[in-house]
Amino acid sequence: MDQVAVRLQGLVQKRAHFQLGPIDLVIPAGYVTAIVGPNGSGKSSLFRLILDLAKPDRGEIEVLGKKVGSGDDRLLKQRIGYVSEKSIDIEENLRANQKADFERQWYPDWDVNRYQELLRRFDVETNLKLGKMSKGMRRKFDIALAMAHNPELLLLDEPSSGLDPIAWKTMIDVIHRYMERGDRTVVMASHIVDEVKRLADYIAFVIQGKVIGVYEKDSLLESWHVLYVDTGNSSERVNLAQMPGYCSAKVSGGTTHKVVTSEAQKAQSWLASMDIPVIGQQKLELDEILQVLMEQTRGA
Ligand SMILES: Nc1ncnc2c1ncn2[C@@H]1O[C@H](COP(=O)(O)OP(=O)(O)OP(=O)(O)O)[C@@H](O)[C@H]1O
Numbered sequence: 236m237d238q239v240a241v242r243l244q245g246l247v248q249k250r251a252h253f254q255l256g257p258i259d260l261v262i263p264a265g266y267v268t269a270i271v272g273p274n275g276s277g278k279s280s281l282f283r284l285i286l287d288l289a290k291p292d293r294g295e296i297e298v299l300g301k302k303v304g305s306g307d308d309r310l311l312k313q314r315i316g317y318v319s320e321k322s323i324d325i326e327e328n329l330r331a332n333q334k335a336d337f338e339r340q341w342y343p344d345w346d347v348n349r350y351q352e353l354l355r356r357f358d359v360e361t362n363l364k365l366g367k368m369s370k371g372m373r374r375k376f377d378i379a380l381a382m383a384h385n386p387e388l389l390l391l392d393e394p395s396s397g398l399d400p401i402a403w404k405t406m407i408d409v410i411h412r413y414m415e416r417g418d419r420t421v422v423m424a425s426h427i428v429d430e431v432k433r434l435a436d437y438i439a440f441v442i443q444g445k446v447i448g449v450y451e452k453d454s455l456l457e458s459w460h461v462l463y464v465d466t467g468n469s470s471e472r473v474n475l476a477q478m479p480g481y482c483s484a485k486v487s488g489g490t491t492h493k494v495v496t497s498e499a500q501k502a503q504s505w506l507a508s509m510d511i512p513v514i515g516q517q518k519l520e521l522d523e524i525l526q527v528l529m530e531q532t533r534g535a
Pocket residue numbers: 250251252253272273274275276277278279280281320
């Protein structure tokens with residue numbers, strides 16, 4: 236891994252009914268990392284800690300080489316763009332451009348041409364008050380605002396929430412273009428499989444407040460398979476649970492078993508060495524992988 240955009244070490248945040256962490260996580264610079272996890276798993280809490288909008292009980296956070304929570308962070312914040320999961324209510328009476336005029340004071344690198352280009356691309360009606368915008372229109376405006384100063388690090392908490400399919404495609408294209416320079420970083424929380432597949436280089440799964448793994452996307456999607464195997468007469472001598480990457484198995488009729496593995500290639504070699512034919516196979520989708528990981532976490 237080359238440069239580090241975000242480093243979390245021994246991070247813990249305790250809430251009345253929820254504990255985030257301990258988390259150790261390194262997010263590389265120059266890539267899109269998707270934070271994927273079920274509702275309430277701690278994704279938004281993680282963003283708030285990274286931005287110093289909430290304090291951890293333990294642990295350290297480093298963002299773009301600077302320790303978070305150690306004094307004046309104005310310069311660091313100028314290098315970051317953030318789209319929160321929910322828009323801030325107190326700004327409802329401002330019109331879009333008034334909000335932008337206020338915001339640009341904080342960012343010396345604010346690029347008015349870029350801002351206007353993003354508004355045009357997203358088709359945002361700038362004379363509307365923020366409180367009168369539809370959910371999707373507000374989202375588009377928030378994304379344009381977060382990107383107008385061309386931040387080094389863009390944190391997006393469920394960015395496509397409320398976007399229509401055309402706006403969604405625009406957002407994917409805008410983020411692809413933003414990444415083209417090669418020195419920008421995106422960390423995004425998303426529930427949308429297609430979005431993660433199109434954008435992410437790395438996927439970090441967060442379940443019940445813990446990061447349970449960080450994977451390179453392509454190899455993740457290549458290595459999780461469901462295999463249909465016929466154990467024939469060898470059912471008694473074969474223990475499918477010994478298969479590399481074994482996650483689960485169930486009988487799918489006669490001597491045929493449906494087995495899920497996270498190490499498809501090794502599993503196939505193992506099956507071949509045991510003389511067990513694979514009669515069918517399929518890659519798992521991202522949401523199916525998440526479901527298996529959730530079941531494993533629950534069972535652990
Ligand atoms: N201000 C708060 N005070 C106490 N508990 C909170 C607070 N904010 C969030 N939580 C709790 O922390 C846990 C994680 O919430 P968080 O919003 O970080 O999850 P999430 O993964 O972003 O969920 P979603 O996918 O639904 O947006 C939840 O149990 C939530 O109830």
